[in-house]
Amino acid sequence: MLIDxxxxxxxxxxxxxxxxxxxxxxxxxxxxAKELHELQIINNQMQNQLAEKPIKLLEQAHxxxxxxxxxxxxxxxxxxxxxxxxxxxxxxxxKQNLAELEKEQANVFTKASQxxxxxxxxxxxxxxxxxxxALKTMTKDIQTDIVGDFKEFxxxxxxxxxxxxxxxxxxxxxxxxVMEKDLQEYKKQKQQKVDDDIYKILYRVSEMVxxxxxSYEKHKALVLEALETAKKExxxx
Amino acid sequence: xxxxxxxxxxxxxxxxxxxxxxxxxxLEEFAASFYSGKTHExxxxxxxxxxxxxxxxxTEAFAKELITPENQIRIKRQIDELTDKLRTxxxxxxxxxxxxxxxxxxxxxxWIKKNVAQDLLLELHFDKSIVGGAVIIAGGEYRDYSVxxxxxxxxxxxxxxIMGLLG
Numbered sequence: 001m002l003i004d005x006x007x008x009x010x011x012x013x014x015x016x017x018x019x020x021x022x023x024x025x026x027x028x029x030x031x032x033a034k035e036l037h038e039l040q041i042i043n044n045q046m047q048n049q050l051a052e053k054p055i056k057l058l059e060q061a062h063x064x065x066x067x068x069x070x071x072x073x074x075x076x077x078x079x080x081x082x083x084x085x086x087x088x089x090x091x092x093x094x095k096q097n098l099a100e101l102e103k104e105q106a107n108v109f110t111k112a113s114q115x116x117x118x119x120x121x122x123x124x125x126x127x128x129x130x131x132x133x134a135l136k137t138m139t140k141d142i143q144t145d146i147v148g149d150f151k152e153f154x155x156x157x158x159x160x161x162x163x164x165x166x167x168x169x170x171x172x173x174x175x176x177x178v179m180e181k182d183l184q185e186y187k188k189q190k191q192q193k194v195d196d197d198i199y200k201i202l203y204r205v206s207e208m209v210x211x212x213x214x215s216y217e218k219h220k221a222l223v224l225e226a227l228e229t230a231k232k233e234x235x236x237x
Numbered sequence: 238x239x240x241x242x243x244x245x246x247x248x249x250x251x252x253x254x255x256x257x258x259x260x261x262x263x264l265e266e267f268a269a270s271f272y273s274g275k276t277h278e279x280x281x282x283x284x285x286x287x288x289x290x291x292x293x294x295x296t297e298a299f300a301k302e303l304i305t306p307e308n309q310i311r312i313k314r315q316i317d318e319l320t321d322k323l324r325t326x327x328x329x330x331x332x333x334x335x336x337x338x339x340x341x342x343x344x345x346x347x348w349i350k351k352n353v354a355q356d357l358l359l360e361l362h363f364d365k366s367i368v369g370g371a372v373i374i375a376g377g378e379y380r381d382y383s384v385x386x387x388x389x390x391x392x393x394x395x396x397x398x399i400m401g402l403l404g
Binding site for chain 2: 195198202203206207210214216218219220222223224225226227229230231233235236237
């Protein structure tokens, strides 16, 4: 089999081209891998650094804070010391002022109290005089009123008593009449009952006596007499 | 002798409703004997329980001849007629204060039959509380002729006088 020379050349060129391309690709890959490895190393270093740095920062901050506190304490002690002195001075001054003020006020109150006492005594005296006068007038008025009322009450009482006596007398008279009438009626009824009872007893005794006293012949005669009477009275029509 | 004649004769002999009741009982027994196989003598004996005069009268009327199937219906009808009349006969009701004996009853009956009517029968009642005399009910009329009534009237009329006597 014969290969076309043109084709052979073309194949050779192509293979060569591909080999060159493969070479460059391999080289670029190797380079890239190397760079990646270096970056990984740097990254690890940075991570380690970052892990150690906050602790240091905290320690530094603590130290600074301690310093600040100490300074503040010192300052405060100074301020307290200075204020104590001021307080003592102020207290002394205030006490003096208060004592003066108290004295002044006591004087004022004493004077006012004496004035008020005087005024009050005057007022009491005046009121007492007025009260005595009013009481005297009132007593006279009350006396007059009571005497008048009592007289009126006595008159009314006398009037009512007389009326009541009159009414009571009338009522008693009426009741007495009713009772007398009832009593008479009762007596009459009782008398009537006694009469009736005696009458009944007498009638019954008569019956019994007659019943036992009538002979057989008399009975017969009485029946025949009854028949004769009936005949006369035309009972048997 | 049948019908009204027998009734008239019988009521002349009968005095009270009690007598009539006895007659009615005997006649009922006598009529019942027609169907009981009793002998003629036995049938006559039933009627002899009554007073002699009444017995004779009824025997003459119903038991003189032998009771046979031929005549028993006729006799039974005559007996029924007589009993009906006796049951509806007129009565005079009289209440007495004593129990009268037979002789006294006869006296009263005779008086009634003589003075009022032959066929009138006495219906006697006894009430001691009327004391004496009689209470008579006849023909719808009521009359109290008792001693109790007289006594009551006397007491009513002479009440004041009696009470005056009592003081």
